[in-house]
Amino acid sequence: QTTISGTVMSKTDGLPIPYATIQASNGENTISDDDGNFSISATTETTLTISSIGFKTQSILIGNKKNITILLEDDTTNLDEVVVTALGLERESKELGYAVQTISSDKLTEVKTVNFLDNLAGKFAGVTISQGATGVGSSSKITIRGEASFSNNNPLFVVDGIPINNNTVFNNTSEAAAGFQEIDFGNGAMEVNADDIENVSVLKGPSAAALYGTRAANGVIVITTKDGSKSKGLGISINTSVFIDTAFRLPDFQNSYGQGNSGQFEYVDGLGGGTNDNITYSWGPRLDAGIFIPQFDSPVFLPDGSVVRGGDTSLYSGNAITPTLFKSNPDNLKDFYETGVTTINNISIGDNFDKGNYRLSFTDLRSESIIPGVNLDRQTVSAKLKFEPTTKTTVTSSISYVNSSSDNRPSNGYGSENVNYSLVAWGPRNLDINNLKAYWQPGLEDRQQYSFNYTFFDNPYFILYENRNSFNRDRVFGNVALKQQFGEHFSATIRTGMDYSSETRKLRRAFSSNRFKNGGYAEHDVVYREVNTDFLLNYNQTFGDFSFDISAGGNRFDQFASTKQTQTVNLAQPGIFNLNNAASPLEVFQYEANKRINSLYGLAKFGYKDYLFLDITGRNDWSSALATPFSVDGTSFFYPSVSTSFVVSNAFNLPEVISFAKLRASVAQVGNDTNPYQTTGAFVSQTPVNGQPTLSDQSFISNANLKPESTTSFETGFDFRFFKDRIRLDYTYYNATTKDQIISLPIPVSSGYNQQVVNGGEVNSEGVEIILGLTPIKTNNFSWNTTFNFATNKSTIKSLPQNDGRLTLAYSRIYDSANQTVWFQVEEGGEIGDIYGTGYQKDANGNFLITDAGRYIADNTLRKIGNYNPDFTLGFSNNFNYKNWNLGFLFDWRQGGEIVSRTRALGNVGGQLAETEFRPEGIIPQGVNVNTGLPNTVAVTAESYYRQFYDRNHEENNVYDASYLKLRQLSIGYDLDLKPGFLGLKEGASANFSIIGNNLFVITENPHFDPEQLAVQGNGFVSGVEDMSYATTRSIGFKASFNF
Amino acid sequence: CTKDFEDINTNPNAPINAQPSLLLRQVIYDFGEQMSYEGFAAGDLLSQYRTALDFNLFGRHDLKSPQLGGNPWPIFYKNLRDNQIIINQSQNTLAFKVYEGPALILKAYLAAGLTDLFGDVPYSEAFNGVNGTVTPKYDLQEDIYLNPNGILDNLNKGIEAINNYSGVQTLEGDLLFNGDLNGWVKFANSLKIKALMRISDKMDVSAELQAIFDEGNYISSNAENAVFDFTNSAPNSFRMARLRIGDFNNYVLSETMEEILTNYNDTRIGFFFRPFGNSTNGEFNGLLNGVDATSTSITLADYSLSGTAFREDTSVLDANFSTAWETSFFLAEAAQKGLITANAQNLYETGVAQAFEYWQTDLPANYLTGTAAFNAAGTTPLEQIITQKWIGNVINGYEGWTEFRRTGFPVLKTLQASLNNDLIPVRMPYPAEEAALNAANYDQAAAATNNNSINVPVWWAE
CATH class of the missing domain: 2.40.170.20 (TonB-dependent receptor, beta-barrel domain)
Structure with a gap:
């Protein structure tokens, strides 16, 4: 063992490189000083590996040299050079017979995400990240080179x-x-x-x-x-x-029709006591048409002079709800998100x-x-x-x-x-989200929520805060x-x-x-x-x-x-x-x-x-x-x-x-x-x-x-x-x-x-x-x-x-x-x-088959609807x-x-999304009559058409690219x-x-x-x-x- | 390098072997719980006790699109499997011998329920995937009823096993009779009466029926019923008590049920249903089955919801396997048809009284002298017997509809918006899963039913 001294310099400009790392094959290591100088004990067989940020790593056999000068080449891609491989072994990438992609922290966390996996998205070839559906704190899923196992594809x-x-x-x-x-x-x-x-x-x-x-x-x-x-x-x-x-991205809603069914609606108790108030389809009357209708947030004037809301159903009985203007709330979901x-x-x-x-x-x-x-x-x-x-x-x-x-x-x-159930699929378009924020019926805190419907849906604020x-x-x-x-x-x-x-x-x-x-x-x-x-x-x-x-x-x-x-x-x-x-x-x-x-x-x-x-x-x-x-x-x-x-x-x-x-x-x-x-x-x-x-x-x-x-x-x-x-x-x-x-x-x-x-x-x-x-x-x-x-x-x-x-x-x-x-x-x-689901019967040319009553015909055999x-x-x-x-x-x-969308299926069955805004007297479903083979001419109501077309029992019509x-x-x-x-x-x-x-x-x-x-x-x-x-x-x- | 691997890969959560008592409790409870819910949500629509307002493709007789209930197939097979394990244990282990009779009787009960709904079904090779085939062949309904190890044979073997049992081990996990083996024998005899009546149009069953009737060892009072109680709170409440109010409110009184009960001035209507919300004097109102929700505007308050026994107070409700009144009505029918020598009217009136008692309603003094009288004008004793049995069978799986398929009573109504060309279905379709996973066997069974049609009757109704 003898002491070898050396200097590390840049090949491009000849300036000394301070703080370069020198690793010797005998296990010794050191770093260069401010002037690029170092000394290390080694034998003639020792190999030195010199590395520094921004330069290519270089190895040199000592041989019989006592004093060595090392010129490091500039490296634009230096971080690709030494990679960590299996078992934590650091390898020079040129030695590797397989693909390894490495990214340094500055590239990775320029934009920090709460879920670490999301930092990897788009940065590695062949690595796919999908995000969970429930916002901050959700899981993300990662796959490398796609899925090849039927059961386990986790890296x-x-x-x-x-x-x-x-x-x-x-x-x-x-x-x-x-x-x-x-x-x-x-x-x-x-x-x-x-x-x-x-x-x-x-x-x-x-x-x-x-x-x-x-x-x-x-x-x-x-x-x-x-x-x-x-x-x-x-x-x-x-x-x-x-x-x-x-x-x-928020769903694209229709804002022309409000809660109800067959064009009719009146709120009484949100449980079916009123006309179509048990379910919150938006197949009701026109919005913003100057119509006054009793609603869940309309006032009820009690004999003692106090006023409660229509939805405060535990606080009154038999008193009439004073009708209020039936109006659209185009931004109700937007207002919900903070x-x-x-x-x-x-x-x-x-x-x-x-x-x-x-x-x-x-x-x-x-x-x-x-x-x-x-x-x-x-x-x-x-x-x-x-x-x-x-x-x-x-x-x-x-x-x-x-x-x-x-x-x-x-x-x-x-x-x-899930609040999207009551806000997107089944949130009526006349719903004013701000009126749901006081989510208890007064005096019944912890016992009875206040909401726009008591049949299927919970008040979204009640869900999230209670x-x-x-x-x-x-x-x-x-x-x-x-x-x-x-x-x-x-x-x-x-x-x-x-x-x-x-x-x-x-x-x-x-x-x-x-x-x-x-x-x-x-x-x-x-x-x-x-x-x-x-x-x-x-x-x-x-x-x-x-x-x-x-x-x-x-x-x-x-x-x-x-x-x-x-x-x-x-x-x-x-x-x-x-x-x-x-x-x-x-x-x-x-x-x-x-x-x-x-x-x-x-x-x-x-x-x-x-x-x-x-x-x-x-x-x-x-x-x-x-x-x-x-x-x-x-x-x-x-x-x-x-x-x-x-x-x-x-x-x-x-x-x-x-x-x-x-x-x-x-x-x-x-x-x-x-x-x-x-x-x-x-x-x-x-x-x-x-x-x-x-x-x-x-x-x-x-x-x-x-x-x-x-x-x-x-x-x-x-x-x-x-x-x-x-x-x-x-x-x-x-x-x-x-x-x-x-x-x-x-x-x-x-x-x-x-x-x-x-x-x-x-x-x-x-x-x-x-x-x-x-x-x-x-x-x-x-x-x-x-x-x-x-x-x-x-x-x-x-x-x-x-x-x-x-x-x-x-x-x-x-x-x-x-x-x-x-x-x-x-x-x-x-x-x-491959995704499989059901749909409606079609003829050999891909036309829907339609009954004499203007209906599609369910076909419950599974067919491939995408991948x-x-x-x-x-x-x-x-x-x-x-x-x-x-x-x-x-x-x-x-x-x-492809992706199958429940929002599309339910939001359209519920009459909430923009696809259902067009509501003429009747719609003629496109297709051919099942008996005659001639184009269908029988019209059905708009409501019947949309509810059938987007029916959740049949996924085929609810697929997006x-x-x-x-x-x-x-x-x-x-x-x-x-x-x-x-x-x-x-x-x-x-x-x-x-x-x-x-x-x-x-x-x-x-x-x-x-x-x-x-x-x-x-x-x-x-x-x-x-x-x-x-x-x-x-x-x-x-x-x-x-x-x- | 494999030290301790046996221990490490021994599942600490679940035993490799099960006590037959725990399996028996599971089979009785699971089947009773699930089929009572099936009864409410799907069977009662086919039987036209109640109707669904929305989400009702099944209720409109598209039976291949079940949504809320309507898929009883796996309930039968899962419980037939666990029950078969009890049978195997009882036949292989002397200490478990006491389970053999009850498990054979349960097997017959489950198999009958299954084949009555679907017709030919996987049976002799089925529910034994661990030791046998995972793609069982379909057996003919006739064979399931009549062959060795079939329904009638297992009922006889079950009674015999109980009669021959001399061990000291008691039957545990028995939710139906609390370990009383005599109760099981009565249950088995009542099931035999039912099975024989079911196939009575296909063969002469009078001698066997007469023998059972003469022996008299069948369920003959409500105290002897094969039932278990629901509780009021989870986890053993009736499922409708646990689901959302909207799921409960989706079902209202059927016009068919309303007309029949009203015609009889039948006070049980107040147990089964409640006055509609907008009623002024506690009246009941029913809706014609099978509405098309997309073209109908319905105010729920105009129709009668189900009674509190089905939601608020389910402790008064039973899961029903077999009852005294059901047996009485079958015997009444047998007597009326001359299959047994007995007084049909007495049996009928006993059945009516037992059914009122079962549904916790006082029998009105003039009930049996009015329109419900055995020989009332404008009807026949047979129609009266079947109709009274039909009333009692609320939430009892698909029983009311099954007896309609055999007898044509009571006369059910054509749906408001049928998805089956205004025909009332006469069998349940095999689930799509069978077509996908048991294809070769399914294809044969489907071919025998006009491509799995719901309009092809089962063997005993042919």
């Missing part, structure tokens, strides 16, 4: 090398029009704190992800958090942002010293939704530490503690707990790792990490709620714990032009999940929400699950010179979910991968216009196990009778011989850069086949069961990803960077376990009505995402820098795909020059201010809602259905950050 999330959960756990619900509706309390990965992120890599295919094992079959999101290594002495960073949210405010404040301190570095960070997020009474608070404390007690020993740790809470999470889906679904969640995730270097070539790492969360939800239902006439209350406790412990041994050696790097390791994964909902659907004392106040027996729904996966794996990397690289990996998993209570046979599964990279531009002298050229190819396999308890039958608790328990056989037939699913993928691509990297083109083609899918195969209930767990079916997914980066202009003062992320994917069904018929993967249903169901089914030759997956997606981002100014914007284009072009983000920023010494500031101090916008406009076919939608059914999300969704938001914000 794995890894933070600093340790997996974290991205679960969404719903409350216990009832499909019937009674009990609690689905409530979305958010997905696990939404809690990743944007302010703590250094960069995000997406490992898209099995090749990249194979080493992560069974849970990585659908790709991996690898998140690396910030550390203190970039601090030059004690550094403090403060970030603050404020976003103002408004409702983005202005939301989200503030995110972050302070962090970091320091870098000779034996390591640290960073501590605190983030406070407070968000008030545009939905009244809905909010989300989140505090995050995180710490990242690195300590090197000796030059051979490194201890690192990264820990985050997150507390999230909300006073109310609004209900999803179709039914009276029937609240609150939660409080504590979560800790993090890891501790120890790395020990033994000599020049050998190192060992041991690491353990955990993700633990504990959450209490309280679901309150006040007296007089439609679904809980005597109130209700539920407590739902959700606990999740995952512990991963792994070790990794590494040996590397270089022989002349050849390099070898061999790693072997193992992992134990232990998962525990439990959920327990205790509820009463009758309360004794109004206004008291407590299980002690139950007036009927408590019902308990309890579930817990355990799972363990043990794994051993190995990775061998071979390099020849600096242009040819080969990786071989192998992994064996043993999963408890494949065991039965009596046997562990068949729980082991092995899968390999091979990938290679050839850097043409390093091997040959290419024309100067080509600055970089690389070809890559890989083949990989990955296994995918299943959820616990699929291998044995069991009996399930049902409704107790007079407090006595009951049991029923489970609804599915288990399978004791389950095999893991396996995906085999072939991937090839190239990375070309031209004109000194001004043009950067990265192309990937992949073709993956998933076999032996673990399927809950629907079987006829005449067998006694609904499903049977089987292995079978084969899906082929094929796609292309193109990332094109351009730097059209680059001068000292001005630069323009632009990136296109283009992706297509098509997942085709090659075979199904049963050779006839179709397999149902999911459905979205109104209440428990099988007839009002959108089915997501696949058949051989079909594609994942929710897009033909392609294109993200288009731009960045302009002029001196201290920068301007960025991101367009997101999604082409193709889901394509959209969206201006997702726009930001304008200014960097303030801070002179060192000014106010005592040291070098590197900076300040930045920006104004940002999110979801600024969209072009899409449907006039009623944001087409980026997820619906909720039972315990899962479904794409392709808009199910009475809340408005999404448009945000305008201001952000300031200071580093000193």
Whole structure:
């Protein structure tokens, strides 16, 4: 060992580069000083790797040099160069034989979103994000390279090398029009704190992800958090942002006709006592025609001289309601939504010293939704530490503690707990929303709500302020790792990490709620714990032009999940929400699950010179979910991968216009196990009778011989850069086949069961990803960077376990009505995402068949009515820098795909939407007479026509094209020059201010809602259905950050 | 690497085996609860006790578009499955022997309800997917009634199992008779009378009926009924008590029911229904079944809603499996038709009195001498018997409609806006799920019913 000294300089201008990182292959490392100088102890065989922000990383073998000068090249795309791959291994991207896309924090969190996943939208080729339907705090769903599995398409999330959960756990619900509706309390990965992120890599295919094992079959999101290594002495960073949210897209209503049926309406009690006052169709009299009609908010003059409202039905009897003007309220929904405010404040301190570095960070997020009474608070404390007690020993740790809470999470889906049910589908157009704000009948607070209808609907303010679904969640995730270097070539790492969360939800239902006439209350406790412990041994050696790097390791994964909902659907004392106040027996729904996966794996990397690289990996998993209570046979599964990279531009002298050229190819396999308890039958608790328990056989037939699913993928691509990297083109083609899918195969209930767990079916997914980066202009003062992320994917069904018929993967249903169901089914030759529903009979030419009475004829055979997956997606981002100014914007284009809209179906059946504004004496349904084949000439009433055409029993007429072009983000920023010494500031101090916008406009076919939608059914999300969704938001914000 | 995997993948939430008592309680409660709701929301529309104002494609006889109720198929099969597990346990484990008789009787009861509605159905290969096929074939209704392991055979075997039982274990989880095995024998004999009468147009059942009648060991008083009580609050209240007021208010008195009850001056109308909101003197008003809500403006306050027993006070309501009055009326019919030697009028009048008692209404002194008299003018004893039974069968699944299909009584009305060409359907259609998931077998059954038509009668009504 001798001490080597050196200097790091810029190749372009020859100026010294301070604070460059120098890592030696013997485990030593240091950073350069203000003048670019460093010294380090090394041998002749030691290789130094020198990196610095804004420059290309360079490696150099010491040999017999004592003093070296390193010239680093400028790098516009330096952040692509070193990427974090499986098991947290940092690799140079040129070595990789598969596609990995990395984005640094500044690109990712220019515009901060409350749900971390939303930050990823449009920025990665082949990554699709869909947002939940209940505003701030909703879950978002992520898929990478489309869906290829029938059962599980969730990618794995890894933070600093340790997996974290991205679960969404719903409350216990009832499909019937009674009990609690689905409530979305958010997905696990939404809690990743944007302010703590250094960069995000997406490992898209099995090749990249194979080493992560069974849970990585659908790709991996690898998140690396910030550390203190970039601090030059004690550094403090403060970030603050404020976003103002408004409702983005609201339904397009008609405003010519008010509440009623057949043109008639009179309010008496909202229960059918008046003419058509039991249901709030807007098929009533004309609005704004000078007509006076008794309404729910019309006055009632009592004999004692007092005045109550028509809807205060508990306060008067037999007195007449004084008619008031029947007028439209075009902005009633707009007036309902409020202005939301989200503030995110972050302070962090970091320091870098000779034996390591640290960073501590605190983030406070407070968000008030545009939905009244809905909010989300989140505090995050995180710490990242690195300590090197000796030059051979490194201890690192990264820990985050997150507390999230909300006073109310609004209900999803179709039914009276969702305010859109009473405001959009069934909100009469004469409804003045402001008159609903005093939602109790006077003197009957906590006991009797005041509303425009008591038959089916609850007052929306009553729902949001009284029937609240609150939660409080504590979560800790993090890891501790120890790395020990033994000599020049050998190192060992041991690491353990955990993700633990504990959450209490309280679901309150006040007296007089439609679904809980005597109130209700539920407590739902959700606990999740995952512990991963792994070790990794590494040996590397270089022989002349050849390099070898061999790693072997193992992992134990232990998962525990439990959920327990205790509820009463009758309360004794109004206004008291407590299980002690139950007036009927408590019902308990309890579930817990355990799972363990043990794994051993190995990775061998071979390099020849600096242009040819080969990786071989192998992994064996043993999963408890494949065991039965009596046997562990068949729980082991092995899968390999091979990938290679050839850097043409390093091997040959290419024309100067080509600055970089690389070809890559890989083949990989990955296994995918299943959820616990699929291998044995069991009996399930049902409704107790007079407090006595009951049991029923489970609804599915288990399978004791389950095999893991396996995906085999072939991937090839190239990375070309031209004109000194001004043009950067990265192309990937992949073709993956998933076999032996673990399927809950629907079987006829005449067998006694609904499903049977089987292995079978084969899906082929094929796609292309193109990332094109351009730097059209680059001068000292001005630069323009632009990136296109283009992706297509098509997942085709090659075979199904049963050779006839179709397999149902999911459905979205109104209440428990099988007839009002959108089915997501696949058949051989079909594609994942196919949507099936029913419609009306048509002739061979596609004309509707019409009866002599002018009616359509229902046809209850399921037919394909669309596919929710897009033909392609294109993200288009731009960045302009002029001196201290920068301007960025991101367009997101999604082409193709369909979405079934419940708002369209119900809003038109209810006569609320603009489509129903045209109401002549009679409408002649277009089509041909079923008997004569001649064009129909029989007219029906407008009401009859619309109610039939949009009927919710038949989805075919309620489908929209889901394509959209969206201006997702726009930001304008200014960097303030801070002179060192000014106010005592040291070098590197900076300040930045920006104004940002999110979801600024969209072009899409449907006039009623944001087409980026997820619906909720039972315990899962479904794409392709808009199910009475809340408005999404448009945000305008201001952000300031200071580093000193 | 697989240490502890057996334990880890053993489900801590649910047992691998179930006590037969817990299954029995489940089968009786689940079927009774679900079919009572089915009865109210769908069966009562077909029977024309009540009518739906809106969301009523089913009520307008588009039976393939059920919306609120109207899909009883899975209720039968799920409970036949759990009941079959009880039978298997009782035949394999000596300690569970006491469950064999009751479970065989329940199997016969469930199978009869199923085939009476749909005709030929999966039966001999069905509800046993764990050990057998998941795509069961359809059996002929005739075979389901008459073959070994069919309805009549299982009733006999059930009685025999109970009579032969000499163990000390008691029957638990029995919501119908609280463990009294004699109650089950009476239940079985009442079911036999019903089953024999159901097929009496297809074969001579008089000897068997006479034997049961002579033995007299059937349900003959309301105290012996096969029923269980609903409670007033969740979770064991009648489902209409738990649904939204709008779901309850969607149903009003049918004009058919109103006319029949009014003609009899039948005071039970005040139990079944309540005076309409706009009434001045507590009158009742019914609406012709099957309105088209898109072309009709209806004021709910002009029509009678269902009585408080169906919402506010459901503790006075039963889930009905079999009753004394139903048995009395079947015997009255048998006597009237000469299938048994007995006094038809006595049996009829006993049935009427029992039915009034069941519906907690005092029998008016002149009731049986007025229009409801056995031999009242302008009607026939048979029509009187069936009509009185029809009245009693409110919310009893689809029973009123089923007996109409067999006897033609009472005369039901043509709908206001029928979606079945003004025909009253005579069978329930197989659900679409069967066509999709049990295609090969379904195709045969559909072919036998003119493509799953609701206008093709079942075997016993042919």
